[in-house]
Amino acid sequence: MYVLSDELLFRVEKNGGILINKNNFSRLELSESESIFLSLVKEMGKEKAFNEYIKYFSADSLTKILREKIYKEGEIKEKGISSLSIINKIQSKIKELKKLNQISFPLELVIYPSMYCNLHCSFCFLANREDENVHLADDWKKVLSQAKENGILSFSILGGEPTKYKDIDNLLKIIDSLKVVTTITTNGQEIKKSTIDIICQSDYITPVISLESIDDFKNFELMGTRSKRGIELITRIAS
Incomplete structure (x- = not known):
């Protein structure tokens, strides 16, 4: 058949x-x-x-x-x-x-699991904001599953800094099980080993590492952190 x-x-x-x-x-x-x-x-x-x-x-x-x-x-x-x-x-x-006169459902879904960020980028108005009532991954599962059923093409996880979201590992596991192409944008400064492992083992999740410059001084000037950690994370994931 x-x-x-x-x-x-x-x-x-x-x-x-x-x-x-x-x-x-x-x-x-x-x-x-x-x-x-x-x-x-x-x-x-x-x-x-x-x-x-x-x-x-x-x-x-x-x-x-x-x-x-x-x-x-x-x-x-x-x-x-x-x-x-x-x-x-x-x-x-x-x-x-x-x-x-509309499409049946969006092709991409962008989610913000938490608006907290561990950096103080000079250009970002959301830096260092903490959400008091963030939802757990199981709550997001309902939304993401509905999107999958309606023919979503991809997910994008933003923030804040999404890897600082308290239930990020479970959220990534849910997305991986749904088999939907997904990007997660992170500054990579304080990402957990368990989160890196989930991303590396997934066929569907791709990390986007935020760097303003590979020059340490310029990156520190803009993001308040040196570029070394981000470059190390890119190398680790790519290897």
């Missing part, structure tokens, strides 16, 4: 839909008929989806999408949903999105 590749994000949108490669973010715009077909593929596999599709539409409308290298061999657990109900659902969704 052929199914959609795990490397692809498929979403129904007002123009019909989009396919996005999660690795390089390349995109393919889809027509309404192609989105209907791929919705059927998700529920019943390519072969059965094609047989069900041609009961209601012309096979000619699928010439392009059938030739795309977006399918792989795999198992699928059918949910017993009729093809006609899937088709009606997709057509109704596209109609509603056209009426609202």
Whole structure:
């Protein structure tokens, strides 16, 4: 049985839909008929989806999408949903999105688990702020899981200094389990070994190290810390 590749994000949108490669973010715009077909593929596999599709539409409308290298061999657990109900659902969704003139869901979600920062950068208005009521990772899990279900492409974790967030390790573990491409922006000055280990072991989380200059004096002037620690962290993660 052929199914959609795990490397692809498929979403129904007002123009019909989009396919996005999660690795390089390349995109393919889809027509309404192609989105209907791929919705059927998700529920019943390519072969059965094609047989069900041609009961209601012309096979000619699928010439392009059938030739795309977006399918792989795999198992699928059918949910017993009729093809006609899937088709009606997709057509109704596209109609509603056209009426609202909007995309179905954001492509990227940016979260700020805590606004606290351990530095006093001269250019930053958020430096050294502490949140009294920060949420635990399990609270973020609900939001992140909903975003995954709605076809989010990527997460971005900002702050403050996110590695100083008290539940950062659990948050990163949750994100890794969701298998969504994620960046975490950190100054890297006081990052825990356990946090580094989670990042290094993840196939989905990429650190972005904040440095204003590799020159120690210039970096200290701007960020109040020397660049050495950040450079050491980059070297460690890259090795």
